[in-house]
Amino acid sequence: MTDRLRIAVLGASGYTGADLVRLALTHPRVEITALVANAKAGQAMQAIWPHFAPYRALPTLVQADDVDWSGIDAVFGCLPHATSAELLSKIEGPRIIDLSADFRLKDAATYADWYGGAHPAPELLPQAVYGLTEFARAALPAASVVACPGCYPTAVLLALLPLVEAGAIAADRITVNALSGVSGSGRGLKEANLFAEVAEAVHPYGIGHHRHMPEMEQELALRAGRPVTISFTPHLVPMNRGELVTCVVELAGGLAEARTALATRYADEPFVHLLPEGVAPATRMVRGSNNTVINIFADRVPGRALVIAAIDNLVKGSSGQAIQNMNVAFGLPETLGLEAAPLFP
Amino acid sequence: MTDRLRIAVLGASGYTGADLVRLALTHPRVEITALVANAKAGQAMQAIWPHFAPYRALPTLVQADDVDWSGIDAVFGCLPHATSAELLSKIEGPRIIDLSADFRLKDAATYADWYGGAHPAPELLPQAVYGLTEFARAALPAASVVACPGCYPTAVLLALLPLVEAGAIAADRITVNALSGVSGSGRGLKEANLFAEVAEAVHPYGIGHHRHMPEMEQELALRAGRPVTISFTPHLVPMNRGELVTCVVELAGGLAEARTALATRYADEPFVHLLPEGVAPATRMVRGSNNTVINIFADRVPGRALVIAAIDNLVKGSSGQAIQNMNVAFGLPETLGLEAAPLFP
Amino acid sequence: MTDRLRIAVLGASGYTGADLVRLALTHPRVEITALVANAKAGQAMQAIWPHFAPYRALPTLVQADDVDWSGIDAVFGCLPHATSAELLSKIEGPRIIDLSADFRLKDAATYADWYGGAHPAPELLPQAVYGLTEFARAALPAASVVACPGCYPTAVLLALLPLVEAGAIAADRITVNALSGVSGSGRGLKEANLFAEVAEAVHPYGIGHHRHMPEMEQELALRAGRPVTISFTPHLVPMNRGELVTCVVELAGGLAEARTALATRYADEPFVHLLPEGVAPATRMVRGSNNTVINIFADRVPGRALVIAAIDNLVKGSSGQAIQNMNVAFGLPETLGLEAAPLFP
Amino acid sequence: MTDRLRIAVLGASGYTGADLVRLALTHPRVEITALVANAKAGQAMQAIWPHFAPYRALPTLVQADDVDWSGIDAVFGCLPHATSAELLSKIEGPRIIDLSADFRLKDAATYADWYGGAHPAPELLPQAVYGLTEFARAALPAASVVACPGCYPTAVLLALLPLVEAGAIAADRITVNALSGVSGSGRGLKEANLFAEVAEAVHPYGIGHHRHMPEMEQELALRAGRPVTISFTPHLVPMNRGELVTCVVELAGGLAEARTALATRYADEPFVHLLPEGVAPATRMVRGSNNTVINIFADRVPGRALVIAAIDNLVKGSSGQAIQNMNVAFGLPETLGLEAAPLFP
Secondary structure (H helix, E strand, O other): OOOOEEEEEEOOOOHHHHHHHHHHHOOOOEEEEEEEOHHHOOOOHHHHOHHHOOOOOOOOEEOHHHOOHHHOOEEEEOOOOOHHHHHHOOOOOOEEEEOOOOOOOOOHHHHHHHHOOOOOOHHHHHHEEEOOHHHOOOOHHHOOEEEOOOHHHHHHHHHHHHHHHOOOEOOOOOEEEEEEOHHHHOOOOOHHHEHHHHOOOOEEOOOOOOOOHHHHHHHHHHHHOOOOOOEEEEEEOOOOOOEEEEEEEEEOOOHHHHHHHHHHHHOOOOOEEEOOOOOOOOHHHOOOOOOEEEEEEEOOOOOEEEEEEEEOOOHHHHHHHHHHHHHHHOOOOOOOOOOOOOOOO | OOOOEEEEEEOOOOHHHHHHHHHHHOOOOEEEEEEEOHHHOOOOHHHHOHHHOOOOOOOOEEOHHHOOHHHOOEEEEOOOOOHHHHHHOOOOOOEEEEOOOOOOOOOHHHHHHHHOOOOOOHHHHHHEEEOOHHHOOOOHHHOOEEEOOOHHHHHHHHHHHHHHHOOOEOOOOOEEEEEEOHHHHOOOOOHHHEHHHHOOOOEEOOOOOOOOHHHHHHHHHHHHOOOOOOEEEEEEOOOOOOEEEEEEEEEOOOHHHHHHHHHHHHOOOOOEEEOOOOOOOOHHHOOOOOOEEEEEEEOOOOOEEEEEEEEOOOHHHHHHHHHHHHHHHOOOOOOOOOOOOOOOO | OOOOEEEEEEOOOOHHHHHHHHHHHOOOOEEEEEEEOHHHOOOOHHHHOHHHOOOOOOOOEEOHHHOOHHHOOEEEEOOOOOHHHHHHOOOOOOEEEEOOOOOOOOOHHHHHHHHOOOOOOHHHHHHEEEOOHHHOOOOHHHOOEEEOOOHHHHHHHHHHHHHHHOOOEOOOOOEEEEEEOHHHHOOOOOHHHEHHHHOOOOEEOOOOOOOOHHHHHHHHHHHHOOOOOOEEEEEEOOOOOOEEEEEEEEEOOOHHHHHHHHHHHHOOOOOEEEOOOOOOOOHHHOOOOOOEEEEEEEOOOOOEEEEEEEEOOOHHHHHHHHHHHHHHHOOOOOOOOOOOOOOOO | OOOOEEEEEEOOOOHHHHHHHHHHHOOOOEEEEEEEOHHHOOOOHHHHOHHHOOOOOOOOEEOHHHOOHHHOOEEEEOOOOOHHHHHHOOOOOOEEEEOOOOOOOOOHHHHHHHHOOOOOOHHHHHHEEEOOHHHOOOOHHHOOEEEOOOHHHHHHHHHHHHHHHOOOEOOOOOEEEEEEOHHHHOOOOOHHHEHHHHOOOOEEOOOOOOOOHHHHHHHHHHHHOOOOOOEEEEEEOOOOOOEEEEEEEEEOOOHHHHHHHHHHHHOOOOOEEEOOOOOOOOHHHOOOOOOEEEEEEEOOOOOEEEEEEEEOOOHHHHHHHHHHHHHHHOOOOOOOOOOOOOOOO
């Protein structure tokens, strides 16, 4: 086992934590050393997650204080925001790969505005690398803290960053409509997440003020070289997994140049795939995998284009990208443990 | 039975036709006199629609040629476009309430462009009233042909027409994202409509060229007094019924004025309801009913607003509105037969 | 309004209560006088149930103590067991139509065994009529307490009672497999009812000890004239509404006699429909309606038959049957307010 | 690539074929050499299966006649019955692993009775090994034809064979209720498989005469030493994947002995897992994996027990078990390529 990275998962009782464990179980260079869930400490993973019933070697859940962090190479934060930074800031030793929102925004004041309170560990912000892997490879190997992007920002930024970088679209006047499966809102007990409320139905939420907005704007502004404000409206769709973003953008030049910018940027990417012309991205193309599918289309309004991307919100939008970041950060092959093809149907 | 309208349904073997029959069955002033489905003529409705098993009095399916049209007051066209106009144009006697696309566009040339062929009955177009009931009441009583709006136009126009009429928003620069259940695409055998393709998944379709575009543009332009082009992207959602449209618009004045325009216009409407501030429209609010729920929200981008509406695509978006039009056209109380409250959960 | 029954609903904040309100809203002889939900008292129904947004005349939620019961003709108990009997036993005046389990079992000791505590109001048990409407019509007009059957017993007993009464099957050796939508388990916050736990999945529950067992056995035994014990296994299916029971029975005589027993018994029933030979009952045949569809089939094992029934668990299995019982109890036409045809798709 | 088995897939345009390709793509000892789909020959897999868009190395679809079979080690038959045997019987060289029903029944006359026609290749029947892997390991290495069990028989036989072998239950008087996702009925265009027909609904099918019956009876009889007839009723559930069987059996001795029989038999099985006492099997425990979960419970009727098992119908019930059989047949580690943990949620 000496050639395996020893990992700990904080928040192993949530969907994100569980999906990280799912992927880690078959990763050939990972050893799951500690599973932390303070409120469930002492229980077996099988008691909480019956799909892990046959995986008897999984460690029992423990409290964070009971982990010997000196033996851990990487700790994955799968906790709600604020809780995550507070807990992670006390851990010394392992490299931090955080899946919460806590280390995504460079500016603690913006964080306070959007997340309703002072940042719990502002001293770590300067070290944090925004881990949209395809745009962060150079910085990851030296990063002590990796902030994995939110699920919506992952899809939107993969769709738009190459276009902004190439000057193919206007960075402002971006309108994003987004659709997400329900797993993104976690395993907490909320009436809005009950089956009978969600099934056979659809509705928007976070209208005009969703917390993924400042994160998208930060990264777009970075490439645009000026502040960016976007329209973004997410909707809840009756499915477990999957996320699709439909971005209406104003072209700076022609559609062909924009298409070329995407094709060039992603030609060699293992997990981002520009579809053939005319093929609509669909969440069923990526379910259960770390893949992203993207396409660009002419809009009926002259000068506008539609850029559409689909991911699995729990994999590329969360745990899969976290593993991908770990691979890059530790010098492993980037696709290791993430090769599974999508599950369709 | 002499105080009952005698109706015929063309296309009783499709979802739209079946939902019209469902509503007509309990309408106190309607008698279902003929059910037409050429390919299924001779069969009982129960053989095709087992949910009608207990309704033994329903007429057997017949061919259009076998109906005595002189005894029919109103004929509902629930057929695909082109087939509908072709068949209806040969029928004399009953008033026509068509649910297909054939009589919605005023201009036969636009029809030919979007529907791939010459209009089968252009002579009827001048008589056709565009039957968005709330905006067509004055014209309906004298109409010999009522063209029921498409499902998406119904939702979009109910959301936007009062704002355009009041000058509260710019009629151009409208971006609509739409979500629809699967029943809207009919009972025909298409791989894309199989359960395993649709469930646990979402995708856009008709990108940049959906046939409901010219219809929405026609009606918006009529009120704006100038040509209008819109961005419109529909998505297929894994649910049977329901439709939600999210319209991003540029405000001409303030949000409050826009809200007032909606509130004023719909204060006394039985089937259109402006929700309290901050409440997000959801398809579960209207399932199975003829109701529409609408709301307006500030967008994060200054000067923009989000206008969101939800309907049941088969009821207000199709068969329910057709009944509503019949009620108005024949001088019956507008809500007759349409009072059922939404089915939730 | 003097020709309307004045009703109160206890537990208007649950799915069952809401569905009763939905049906009562369009019942021509009902006036909804009081809506009780102790924990939500003071709120508008619209705040809890957005699908009632347009129904502004609905009374505000109140506490049970604040209702003037002297003006109420019928009170519907839509509360959890024990709570229901406790509250109802203090109310004087209106006739009680209870949808909980509290008045279904004749024997308080059996109740205590299965429901984990002494019966809160054993003095009311002798007056209670078991309200499987089709088998209770004679007793309902004089009943001061009507105990509406559980959803599973409704389907199973409608399928089997005519066969037991006719001696067409053995009353013992009954094996029932049942499938139910999720609304049956209520709006309470339970992890097991979250969308992500239920969707794209199925599992059995209450294995060997579901609380609807003694109720089915009581009614079967009553007709069989001897004690009956059955096998019964319910499963949770990813749908909102609907219930299907598949009963494997041993025939006493031939299949034809058994079929005749069902056909004869239900020939004139408005809400129970024996399907044509060979047609499989399906929940989509009854969704949203008070209908029951039943059929009987030869099993591959000689001497056995399959009796299969489908209902909407919230309508015929709960609120619809309660209204049906009210109609009979108060001498109204039995189908009043329940005529809506099933919602398919 | 010399250490890789070269495989061909007949019927790569169906769900089963696609899922076999999905698994083979990451199998470290397999090379996908030929993909056959006569009606789609000449097309890329990506054109038919967009979830394979990024897998550009997949061979183009060809006709069976165009394959050089001498270079193929194993051919997987993923075709409908009859078509499969007809095509496979003409192929010389590779070992046959058939997923259709054609080689499951030992007796050609029984096949003719149930499948509506003479067996297309009765000469191959004697060589065929019934490939329920856990009960076929000894025979697989020498088998020229492996008949993979049907999905229902896989689940039912894994649940019951150890109990019959141990004499813990009566082999007759078995009643099975089964639930399956929709993918099991294939990608063919059938009205019954449309989303709007299946979603939010459930119904039984093949009542009293499902084709998996003789297959289960054959294998049960083999262990019981006498003919066996069972009751078996499958139901269609609105989910893509997953199968759950609930078997009501008569115990020969005590429940504890029966439980021990299962525990002993499966103690070292990688893909069959007896759950802890009281934990109900659920399809969400196995989704997307080759795992089986089983449990046994006391029934309320004395002397009866419930044995319940869940699998993914496309994996352990079809393509996964086929790969498992290939692994054993060719002397590879049995779990190779099948290690992925279940996808939940």
